[in-house]
Amino acid sequence: MNQKRAVLSLKVALWVCALAPGAYLVSGFFTGSLGVNPVEKLTLWTGMTALILLTVSLAVTPVRRLTGWNPVIRLRRPLGLFAFFYASAHFVIWFAFYNVLDFGYMWDDIMERRFVTAGMAAFIVMVPLAATSTQWAIRKLKKRWGILHRGAYVAGILGVVHYFWLVKADTRLPWVFALILAVLLAFRLPALRSKRGGRPRASKSDAESAAQAN
Ligand code: HEM
Numbered sequence: 001m002n003q004k005r006a007v008l009s010l011k012v013a014l015w016v017c018a019l020a021p022g023a024y025l026v027s028g029f030f031t032g033s034l035g036v037n038p039v040e041k042l043t044l045w046t047g048m049t050a051l052i053l054l055t056v057s058l059a060v061t062p063v064r065r066l067t068g069w070n071p072v073i074r075l076r077r078p079l080g081l082f083a084f085f086y087a088s089a090h091f092v093i094w095f096a097f098y099n100v101l102d103f104g105y106m107w108d109d110i111m112e113r114r115f116v117t118a119g120m121a122a123f124i125v126m127v128p129l130a131a132t133s134t135q136w137a138i139r140k141l142k143k144r145w146g147i148l149h150r151g152a153y154v155a156g157i158l159g160v161v162h163y164f165w166l167v168k169a170d171t172r173l174p175w176v177f178a179l180i181l182a183v184l185l186a187f188r189l190p191a192l193r194s195k196r197g198g199r200p201r202a203s204k205s206d207a208e209s210a211a212q213a214n
Contacts, residue, residue: 007072010072011074018078018079021045022085022086024045025042025045028041029042043093043094046087046089047087047163050086050087051083053079053082054083054152054159055181056079057075057079058181058184059184060073060075061073061076061188062184062187077133080130084129087123090123094116115166118158118159118161118165121158122158122159126152129151132145138207142207145206145210153185156181157181160177163177
């Protein structure tokens with residue numbers, strides 16, 4: 001299989017996998033098949049899907065560096081945007097159903113429940129990342145684009161903190177995310193990179209590879 005076809009197949013697989021939870025939730029909502037507490041199901045599924053996609057998007061650069069297969073970078077933007085899409089749906093569901101579209105209730109919830117504070121912080125960090133995912137923003141921001149987009153790690157960490165704080169007893173799954181994030185973060189720490197001999201000469205900056213990927 002040539003490179004173009006491989007990337008296309010991966011993109012199709014990504015779209016199918018990323019849209020599947022949304023399609024399931026929308027059809028379940030309208031057919032009434034989301035169980036006894038559909039709002040809870042919508043909240044949990046959108047939150048979980050956002051965190052999974054965000055984590056996978058953070059794995060793209062390490063995979064590229066480890067495998068040397070540069071076209072994989074083309075998956076990073078759609079992964080990040082799908083993560084933002086589900087985080088936005090998660091936010092809208094919480095605002096509409098838990099806070100009945102009332103900004104006062106919303107503010108109280110952010111102030112009173114620390115897991116909501118962390119979730120909101122994660123979401124706020126994701127907004128400028130999604131807003132600057134265009135070619136135009138990449139060209140305009142140049143090196144600053146790469147710096148800004150390190151915010152994806154901050155969003156990931158806040159998302160995991162949010163998850164730790166909301167689960168009551170069983171912290172196994174938050175730990176899985178925390179460990180994966182720690183590995184991904186360690187991979188990108190400058191100290192670790194210099195131990196591995198630094199960035200390979202042929203390797204591009206985040207902004208350069210993003211510009212070519214889109
Ligand atoms: C916009 C701000 C956010 C608010 C207000 C919020 C609120 C909530 C609420 C109310 C729940 C359900 C808690 C429960 O039923 O016990 C939840 C679950 C969850 N949220 Fe958020 N969240 C936000 C942002 C995020 C973001 C940005 C992510 C991911 C990056 C995320 C990931 C999760 C996860 C993984 C769960 C648990 C899913 C599960 O247990 O299956 N949330 N969130």
